[in-house]
Amino acid sequence: QSRDTIQIAGSSTVLPFASIVAEEFGAAFPEFKTPVVGSGGTGGGLKQFCEGVGDNTIDIANASRAIKDSEREACTAAGVTDIREIQFGYDGIVFASAASGPDFALTPLQVYKAIAAKVPVDGALVDNPYKKWSDIDPSLPDQDISLAIPGTNHGTREVFQLEVIDAGAEEAGLPEGLTEEEHTAALTTFRQDVVVEISGDYTETLARLTSNPNTVGVFGLSFYDQNKDTLKVATVNGVVPSNESVAAGEYPVSRPLFFYVKGQHIGTIPGIEEYVQFFLSEAAAGGSLEAAGLIPQPEEKTAEVLAAFEAGAQ
Amino acid sequence: MNPTDALERPIRLHTKDVTVHYGAKQALHGISIDIPDRAVTSFIGPSGCGKSTFLRCINRMNDTIEGAKVGGLIELDGENIYDPSLDVVELRARIGMVFQKPNPFPKSIYENVAYGPKIHGLARSKTDLDEIVVSSLRKAGLFEEVKDRLNEPGTGLSGGQQQRLCIARAIAVSPEVILMDEPCSALDPIATAIIEELIDELRENYTIVIVTHSMQQAARVSQRTAFFHLGNLIEEGVTEDIFTNPINKQTQDYIMGRIG
């Protein structure tokens, strides 16, 4: 006699979506219990996932990033050999400021210039001279630079680094001849006077904004969506972030969301397969997930993922 | 019974060179005394002279005091009570004790008396137990006063009644010896008189040792008296002799009220 509730843990970004699916799944499938969705972060979820096979390990790990090779190895060593990756959509990452403030139309380059401790000027790295947004670009508001970005314990930070900072730095053109270390440092060293790293959740970022209305914060698209009354979103490269623009690939700052299924539990823990199919199905989950701010992926991608899942171990 | 009879009774308790140390401090300096069967022996002496200490040696209550060390020999019916193989719990069932301040358990009167027989397994049935309780209360002269409220808490009784309850409780396990440490010092004169009368009755069946700070009381209730001073047994003998004709100078002084 084995456990009859699917157990899920992991990323807090995926948590709302997984919770919604879990609830709907429980409602739609009278024969299965509502799965339990724990948080604990992507790392925490994968850690539990990779602890082994059996009743007291989880069945599904939610992740806002792809599993890493080191983690896969740990899994294998513990006997978790059948890991099936499901990518189910995107998370949009937006810049938003207080609703009462001016509009922002940002580009990665501008954000990079606002944030980096040293910026290239005439082929050399100098201390960041910009005080106001308008110093960077006259089209930007005449307002002190102040940014609240996710802390390094967040998956969001990775996307932010990759899609905004790295991209902006490339555009700005870092000087030639930097060593690898210098290069990394140039990309990851931020000005501590204007940048705040938020290790808590988006509520925390929102609190920052309300206390300092000059702040531009980084949020998940869905969080912004639910707090439009206090927040104003910035365009990036002229694109307004929305489900459509992200899904169409026009809005640059987004990341795929995943969950990982322990193949060995399929057939033992009831309902895992149905859960996966339900998660990816158009009718049941698609609607509510979108309403909750998930950015859907192309149908072909979903079909591909589903096929790979059903085909079994990769 | 004539008080001097006590002299001829067999010896129940025999002690030899009993010493007690509390940590570094020596409280008793070699006490040797024989206590006769079915008689009342009283210990008198100024405060702090070691009366209570010696009494506590007899049923090994000193074991419970941290740092107390007892030396010498104490025999009950020829059996060394400090023999390591002897079970002290059993010993205390044989040598009952009544304390200075009445200390009934915070339980019903019935439970107070029944407790001893229960833990020692003296009653085979509920009826047995009832019988023991009633007869003990009766022997302690308390039954008539409390028979209608056996289930009320013992702490609700008056001081004198409480003390008699404690005596009943001690009797209930049918001890051979009863030790009493200033049993009346917390009581008023009337209650004291009742208890003294009771002691006089009990002596027919029990060997009784009583500590008192009142010479009058010692004279009233005991057949033999021992006088302690500064941890020494100064003099002991038939009560009348001690009070009327003390041999020792210190005893004289004490009885005349010159020391203490």
Add this chain to the structure above:
Amino acid sequence: MNPTDALERPIRLHTKDVTVHYGAKQALHGISIDIPDRAVTSFIGPSGCGKSTFLRCINRMNDTIEGAKVGGLIELDGENIYDPSLDVVELRARIGMVFQKPNPFPKSIYENVAYGPKIHGLARSKTDLDEIVVSSLRKAGLFEEVKDRLNEPGTGLSGGQQQRLCIARAIAVSPEVILMDEPCSALDPIATAIIEELIDELRENYTIVIVTHSMQQAARVSQRTAFFHLGNLIEEGVTEDIFTNPINKQTQDYIMGRIG
């Protein structure tokens, strides 16, 4: 000075029908006594008879005890000390007190003595203060023993020294009356003798009231003695008379050691 002189001295303290209740319990039942100037008056009586209670009435220390209620009249030099307009702080500067257990403040010896003058603003300068401290210590017979360690904590002294320090502390505010509640009961005989001698000297300048449980001490140090029993003042008069020729039966019994 001849002990009987005390009779002829002017009255310093006059009390009339003083009663004290602790909550529901009445501790004093109307005490009326006159206390003469520059003499030692001692209060004796069995434990719990109300000696301390009465003493505490005199400098209104009973105010600090929750539930204590004082009735009747107490006059210091004809002034009612329970008059609401009277400042109790000032009163206590006039009537000093020394307690049973020496209780020096956890400060240096110097600070202990200087504390009173400081809070009352009696010293205009540091030199003034030094002078007061030295002379008080000297009057308390302590100066020679501690002059090299005035800055060491007062709690480091021996019991007798501590008590003398407390007396010096009381003297330092130049009170008119000094109350002492069993000042020697925590001391050994030698320290007691020193304090008694000191009291004898102090009486030249101060009105002293002392509570003691020792009749001998009362006889030794006081000119007048009052005997308390069960909250009543039974008898008072010149010490010699009280001890040699008590009028009251209870006083007689107490002095003969028959009660208490």
Add this chain to the structure above:
Amino acid sequence: MTDMLSTTQPSDERTRLIRASLARRHLSEAIFRGLGLAAIILALGFVALLFTDIVRKGIPAFTQSNLHLSVTFDPAVIDVDPAPVRTADQSEADFRAASLKWQRDVAMLNWNKVIEASLRAAAPAGFDIDTRQLLTIAETDARHRVRELFVNDPSLLGQTVQVDVLASANADNWIKGNINRDLGDAQQQLAAPARALIDQFEANGTITSGFAWSIFTNVDSRAAPASAGLLGAFVGTLWMMMVVILLAVPIGVASAIYLEEFAPKSRLTDLIEVNINNLAAVPSIVFGLLGAAVFINYMHLPISAPIVGGLVLTLMTLPTIIIATRGALLGVSPALRQAALGMGASKTQMVFHHVLPVTFPSILTATILGVAHALGETAPLLLIGMKAFVAAVPATPLDQATALPVQIYLWQGNENRNFFEPRTAAAIMVLLLVMIMLNGVAIYLRSKLEKRA
């Protein structure tokens, strides 16, 4: 005696000096006293402020908007076979399978159509609103409610019944004004037609507000925020407290008894004593780390289960109970102990027959206070995975669950700030009520005990 003259000032000079300083001294006395009173008022003011603030924030959450719909089970929409009826030759299992299959078919229908139809029916004739916007008025669980009605009673097919469902969280926000009603379309959660319709619904009685029973009867919900409730967390907390009571109390009392009554004074007992005093002050989060490392990683107990939470809280509460119990044991009068020993009771009997019963009330009080403290503890639970979304009431301590304080933490971080901020305050009110009740019981017991003693 020359110095005598110099120090014994004339009495009136001395009196003058003393009197001169009196006013100043009494003033400083008054100031000091005033400072003390101010401190009390400040401290009490904080209590009052905290409570009024939370109550003010939380009260609105106890009312909630309900939609009264007449729902028609339209056969055109509910296009399924009739519910299976058990035939004579059918085995129990076959029947169950058939009915499950039927239920799943029912679940696969688009019940939103039914909801949409009833909403449209309630709207004024010809009101123009698109389906998506219309559906944002009712909470998403409305369709499950209606479906369950049908599953329980398939004969409803073709009939029209009155059904009460919750208005959506956003509708509720709009009605209560949690969202500024003057903001433009772009900043509103609901589309303009939906907002207009809600106002009309309110006017015609389709939407009324009532007491939010769902807070007490429902489990947490992400899909349908308006129906999110505390029941699951509450039961989870109950399980944890049960573990705490079953473990911490016996173990705590037993160790206290050992240390106070039996332990010989030795290096070891000294060490244990210091150790226990220390544990009492170890930050709770460290216990969380311990729980994660030992109970979950090493002993492989189920994650986010009340049993693990209970164990962690047990270890955390243990020192408190031990210390309090030792205090109580220490207070038992030696007379009672002597009485028991003098009767020939062994030490063990003395402790268990006499000392423990007497101390029972204070041990109970200490236990209640310890449990109350454990009840409100959050940080260690976060580290052992109790920060999970659990949409079920845990049936055993081994089932996944959250706890009340964790639920508060989760709601506090919910994206829908407008809706969940009041609801968080409401949850806090519930938690505080439980705490105050526990503390009240403890204070009551203590005073009763003191009276008896």
Add this chain to the structure above:
Amino acid sequence: MNSLIIAGLLLVLLGLAYQSGWSRGRGLATADGVKVHSRPQYHGSYVAIWALLPALAIIGLWGWFGDGITHNFIVSQIPVDAIQALDQVGLNATIARIKALASGYGVAGDVLPYEQSAGDALRSFQFITFLIVVAAAAVAGIVALLYARSRITARHRARNAVERAINLLLLACSGVAILTTVGIVASLVTEALKFFTFINPLDFFFGTVWNPNNAGTAGNWGSYGLLPLLAGTLMITLIAMLVAVPVGLMAAIYLSQYAPRQLRAVAKPLIEILAGIPTIVFGFFALVTVGPFLRDAGNLIGLSINATSALTAGIVMGIMIIPFVSSLSDDILNQVPRTLRDGAYGLGATKSETIRNVLLPAALPGIVGAFLLAVSRAVGETMIVVLAAGNSPVLRGNPFEPVATITVSIVNQLTGDTDFAGPQSLVGFALGLTLFVITLCLNIFALFIVRRFREQYE
């Protein structure tokens, strides 16, 4: 399931043993002559304990060594050439697969024939060993039962033996507290050591930059300087103590020395309510009420105060600690002997003079100890900081800015999207260890002071 069977078996054994000892003891009592030492209940318990211990020991031994034996058995079931073909990881995976097969869980991919047979063999092996263990336990229990029963005589001291057992049980219970400490230290140290294989301890303890790198950039772990967190912790603690100490101490003084009885009866429990409020509630209060209030107040006087800042968290934490300070101070003040107070009153000191000049100096060591205990509580507080301090691990001295503390970083690192095998999450344990050591030192020091104080006035 298995454990249920075992528990049932033990229960039966227990009942049987008790009954047999009891009736034997009872029989002794009826035979007259010798005085019976112990009551039948004790004989019953005596036999029961004797019967239970060997049975438990056998089951315990199996629990200890069983896994190893099972492991060896599985290895023995894998063909030698298959073992040789596998590396350690592969072998473990294979064993896990076999276990999964035996337990009825499916495995992914094709099942090799030898895996299938090993799985079947393992299943029967498990069944048989289970039977053996149960039987052995039962036999041992019964043998012990008989032995114990045979020892019962009238003079047998069953009570003493049972009481010794109870004593041991009590001792074991008080060992739990020790075990907890050992558990804390062991779990923190092992994980922290793993962390220190990634990061140089010197960089951890003396680093001034806290920037654990993103989960994505393996190899570049980032900076793990403790100092910003420590500074944040200290700053919040300092603010909290600045709030709690004056208010708490003055409240204690007022309540214990001035307040009329009725006020004390009301105010004391009301203040103690603060102590019972869960910290998450304080956190919420700080986040939604105190923070915005401070920000607005700051705006009014031209200060830029963040809603979530060291100040917000510190003030609210101070409020939380008030009852802690006040009740400890109250205790300590009450322990100063009355005679000292009387001494001052007797000299004509006013109440406040008595308190300030005599009471407080006398109680000072105790009060300092109490404050240190309060400090250690503030240092370890988590939820208020999680919600209200702003979580900004940057070394700066401005209390109006957000800070991060050790506790909050533990939560963040252990529940974020961090790499569970890397230093990003392991650092949580190193931080926990640091925190543990800090509070340990504070506590020992505080307890030392308080104890010294108590001794002074005993």
